[in-house]
Amino acid sequence: MDLARVLEPMSHWPVNTVSAGVIAGEEQASIGDPDTQFELASVTKLLSAYGVLMAIEEGIFDLESPLGPEGSTVRHLLSHASGVGFHSRELEKPVGQRRIYSSAGFEILAEAIEQEAEMSFAEYLRLGVFEPLQMNSTHLWGSAGHEARSTVHDLLRFSREVLKPTLLAQESVDTALSIHFPELKGIVPGYGMQNPCPWGLGFEIKGEKKKHWTAPGMPAETVGHFGMAGTFLWLVPAKGWAVVALTDRDFGDWAKPLWAETNTEVYQALGEYSASTQTRAE
Template sequence: MLRSVSMQSFKTLESWPVDNVSASVISDGAVHFYGDVDRVFELMSVTKLLATYGFLVAIEEGVFELDSPMGPEGSTVRHLLSHASGVAFDKPVAEKGVGERRIYSSAGMDILADAVAAEAEMPFAEYLREAVFEPLGMENSELWGSAGHEARSTVADLTKFGQELTAPTLISPETLAEAFQVQFPELIGTVPGYGMQKPCPWGLGFEIKGQKSPHWTGDLMPENTAGHFGQSGTFFWTVPGSGQVGVVLTDRNFGPWAKPLWTAFNDEVWAELNS
């Protein structure tokens, strides 16, 4: 992949209060990079997007189906992937009834990872490496712990993942399209750092912007923008059908510094891409 400095909005990153920041934007088949794209960063909850792709591969391999029972009684794979199972944030126990509330849950991702590991007879980290990382050439990506928040990667690798989302090769376009569709659209819930959202749209693993405001993806971006951010100061978004993807990795934990800067930067990028 060629480096590019043609995105004027990348200049904004120079003033961010972080020690290290790397970024990329995909648009119309072109890839624009900023910073050291081979630097390894902790992803925190951006991990969920990579794990989700592994689960989607598993679905197509017949490990389970979206509507297979899993988790609390009455819950399915679909509920777990869309944070609608009622499972608590950090423990595989029910905090609410199935389908009652969008409870953001890393534990739900681990329930899915354990199911894949049992069926495939290998640790989920190995399954994810063989099913996603190796085919996409993501040589510096690793799931080292929880499928919900313990992976590390680089901008270069996540750009390859982003390219996969614009033209899937590992799963069918229909499966990916389902991941980008809001699941259980009536549910309310909390986006960490952004408070209660009514409703709180989510796809399969991918957060969907909807009408959330303020939102980390930017006020100008479309309602179908899908992605995730991580508490380690990372985010990844794509706008399905547009061929456009944004990746930013930093080494400063998410906090008050990030909210206005992320929104402004993403709005600048979106405006530049669509000017």
């Protein structure tokens, strides 16, 4: 089985342009042009979170450092538990009471890093993450929460880094992919209230969420993010799998059932591909 066939359902999406990629262990494949640059929207948060984790390892601050509203920490901001709104830095709920999805929280983190590193957060990401991973077509051009551009080629490189870290300690990545403040409920944009609403440090965690952009049959430990630009990236670290999908059509009603259906097919096909390669190896 050709690994690229795993992505075949995406070629039928109702979009003008789609580029997608898949990792299965040491193998990878793509459809569309893997070097076409797309807006990432909130998939940006995964890249920014990696930069924040790097700042933690470099001693700029730690997860328990106070930052943001009174009572909030770096951990709260990274896991959408600080109480600030999507755009507004004003409290919508008390710190630690509700999972409020926020780009403003990532902007607070980015500004704190800028002050200590004496460079823009975009430059910090470029030097610390993008250049070492040879993500030469990836650029943070605005908000650390939702304004970066990238390609499937680059995001597959990033996905491999998350699966087998070279820039960060494995412990740091494991912490990022673990649930923080597990009791919190909250809204996943476009999909409504989830109780609970598990999240890691920047990385959304599927858990037992219903009506989700991943597939119902995918494991609870699936992590990743989707963006309102019609983009998503998910990983199942225990299996060494990752899938990236970038489009030029904003997320909307077209995507809700289709992404879940597509991810069901992709996940099942990945299982079949992995089983077939294992059989050949034996």
